[in-house]
Amino acid sequence: MILGEKIQVYTPFGTTLDLEPYMTPRPPQPHGLELVGIISHHGTKGNGHYIAITRRGDEWTLLNDAIAVQTPRLQIHQTQAYILMYRKIEPRVDTRETELIDGP
Numbered sequence: 001m002i003l004g005e006k007i008q009v010y011t012p013f014g015t016t017l018d019l020e021p022y023m024t025p026r027p028p029q030p031h032g033l034e035l036v037g038i039i040s041h042h043g044t045k046g047n048g049h050y051i052a053i054t055r056r057g058d059e060w061t062l063l064n065d066a067i068a069v070q071t072p073r074l075q076i077h078q079t080q081a082y083i084l085m086y087r088k089i090e091p092r093v094d095t096r097e098t099e100l101i102d103g104p
Helices: 095-102
Strands: 016-018 032-043 048-056 059-064 067-071 083-088
Touching: none
Parallel strands: none
Antiparallel strands: 016 032, 032 048, 032 083, 048 059, 059 067
């Protein structure tokens, strides 16, 4: 690689991360992260533009300038990501238990 050249290497990434093995021992709590966004650069080092892929629920949307289109999950894993954005997975609350305790 020539100094200052854009790196064109694909690096695989997951849609979830488990941080538990890297945490100090504590009371059990979830340490998982889920992928919610990707920023990717298309073009060369000196000429190109960025696109974003974001997740809402189970749907992924590719945002490229003024265009927004739904994207299949398979395309997510083929993206040459520049920045990956993850958020903490919050534990799910069983609303049936809450209703039984708090009443209807």
